[in-house]
Amino acid sequence: MTASTPLFALPYPDGSDRPCDFAQQWCDFTEAIEDVLEGFQETLNRTVPMIPIAVLSVSEPLSITSFNNIPYDTVTIDSAGWTAVDVDNTMISPDMAGVLSWHASATITQSQVAGAYLLDPIDSRGFLNEPNLPYMDQMDNNTAIIGIPLPLPVMFSDGGWTPGLSGIRNNISANVAATVPLTHSNYAVYWHADGGTV
Amino acid sequence: MTHLCGFDSLDCPEPENFAAVAKQLHETAQQAEERIYCMEQFLRYAVNRETYVMTSTADMGPFTSSTGTDPTAGSIIFSPAHTFANTFLNFPIPFNSTIGRTLPSGMWHIGAYVATFSVGAANDNTFRRLRIVKARTNPSTGGNTFVDEVSHTSFESANGVQILMTVSGVFKIEEGDRIMLLFAHGNTSSNVSIATGALGWFTKLSDADVVRVI
Numbered sequence: 001m002t003a004s005t006p007l008f009a010l011p012y013p014d015g016s017d018r019p020c021d022f023a024q025q026w027c028d029f030t031e032a033i034e035d036v037l038e039g040f041q042e043t044l045n046r047t048v049p050m051i052p053i054a055v056l057s058v059s060e061p062l063s064i065t066s067f068n069n070i071p072y073d074t075v076t077i078d079s080a081g082w083t084a085v086d087v088d089n090t091m092i093s094p095d096m097a098g099v100l101s102w103h104a105s106a107t108i109t110q111s112q113v114a115g116a117y118l119l120d121p122i123d124s125r126g127f128l129n130e131p132n133l134p135y136m137d138q139m140d141n142n143t144a145i146i147g148i149p150l151p152l153p154v155m156f157s158d159g160g161w162t163p164g165l166s167g168i169r170n171n172i173s174a175n176v177a178a179t180v181p182l183t184h185s186n187y188a189v190y191w192h193a194d195g196g197t198v
Numbered sequence: 199m200t201h202l203c204g205f206d207s208l209d210c211p212e213p214e215n216f217a218a219v220a221k222q223l224h225e226t227a228q229q230a231e232e233r234i235y236c237m238e239q240f241l242r243y244a245v246n247r248e249t250y251v252m253t254s255t256a257d258m259g260p261f262t263s264s265t266g267t268d269p270t271a272g273s274i275i276f277s278p279a280h281t282f283a284n285t286f287l288n289f290p291i292p293f294n295s296t297i298g299r300t301l302p303s304g305m306w307h308i309g310a311y312v313a314t315f316s317v318g319a320a321n322d323n324t325f326r327r328l329r330i331v332k333a334r335t336n337p338s339t340g341g342n343t344f345v346d347e348v349s350h351t352s353f354e355s356a357n358g359v360q361i362l363m364t365v366s367g368v369f370k371i372e373e374g375d376r377i378m379l380l381f382a383h384g385n386t387s388s389n390v391s392i393a394t395g396a397l398g399w400f401t402k403l404s405d406a407d408v409v410r411v412i
Contacts, residue, residue, distance in 0.1 A: 077406055
């Protein structure tokens, strides 16, 4: 009658077991240990050496019509299949639950028109499950290149994202100019934590 | 009584087998330790990724003005010419030169915070710009090619208030990349400095070898 430990169910012989069964029980024990270690390894594999992360960037200057999403031209990294730029090059679509960190930025050349810009993350699912996304605006007095950083707080996602179909885009608008002359944009999303109860 | 099926006794561990049992258990223990040790190294790394935090211990600058529309404008801050403390550093110190820092390859979260002030008169509504730039040396010209950047622009009024600025972003660092923390401004009536207590930070998020991890 094999007994087992309470947390990981590691089997061990008890006083009623026959010594002749010891070899099998030993094998059962080592296999159970291996199963536990495999589970640990699977968790580790999500954090070391790589985490789920996707970064898109704009590397060639372009003009964007105001109130449009930034079309990214480069997949800097995508370790988890969160981008599908051939389907939609404006979006990162995490498909896992957990706490994710978001970073976006836009660098705008002198517009020739004084006004202001707004960098606005858009949840394509219509804010169903996230709190309202913060945005960043920036005045332009037509004398300088304008840099708009948008580091978002970590946010909880419930999963259910569909790569290429649902995710978060970065919408950019100008309150005066019809077009936004963009030289750089960098958009990153990465896994921060699983989000389960500790 | 005849024993048709024989009467040999079944094997059970005898004292002469105990050494073999001990030897086998020793091997199993060593195998387990090897696995656990490897996992422990990964665990330690997962909770202690390469991180570098710098805090300036003297004003940086004063810096002269730049043209606001010059995409390459700016002075490097936290350069070897500046006085700062390595507030936290858990990996070999990155090589720092007048053309930027060299970080180990990977995905890095990089940020900076500064408080700028005009050392004299402030021109009304002039720009202040804090940038993090990933640069590479152009093999043709020997100059910098700005590959990627995040930046923050603000404007100072004639009242001459301190302008507090912060910027951060995620960068992919590869062989030959340099990270430059740059500050530029358009104040022509006086130079602009960055006050003691400015911060620069680098945290490695991940390796950059593309492997599907989920």
